[in-house]
Amino acid sequence: MNPFELMKTMGSIQSQMKTIKEELSKITATGSAGAGLVEATVNGEFMVQKITISDSAMAMNDKGAIEVLTASAINDAINKVKEKTEERSRELLQEIQRKN
Numbered sequence: 001m002n003p004f005e006l007m008k009t010m011g012s013i014q015s016q017m018k019t020i021k022e023e024l025s026k027i028t029a030t031g032s033a034g035a036g037l038v039e040a041t042v043n044g045e046f047m048v049q050k051i052t053i054s055d056s057a058m059a060m061n062d063k064g065a066i067e068v069l070t071a072s073a074i075n076d077a078i079n080k081v082k083e084k085t086e087e088r089s090r091e092l093l094q095e096i097q098r099k100n
Helices: 003-025 055-059 063-099
Strands: 028-033 038-043 048-053
Touching (some): 055 063
């Protein structure tokens, strides 16, 4: 492959990777713990977007339990985001392969 073709290919790959990264960052998932007492929403960049603590959880008046439920809800959301990003990555790579 000559250097110009290689540069063209590299530019195409970089563009495709940027598209994939942008697409994956749009993914969100909500996890829960304690039968919905605490919910957490995480995005495709693994940043926590929202935490919801139910009135029932607050009424427990148990800081330790709420902390554990919050961590569990976040971990649940992270696992869901991982699954979604893996699935979407496979789809995007298949789309790219079909185009080439």
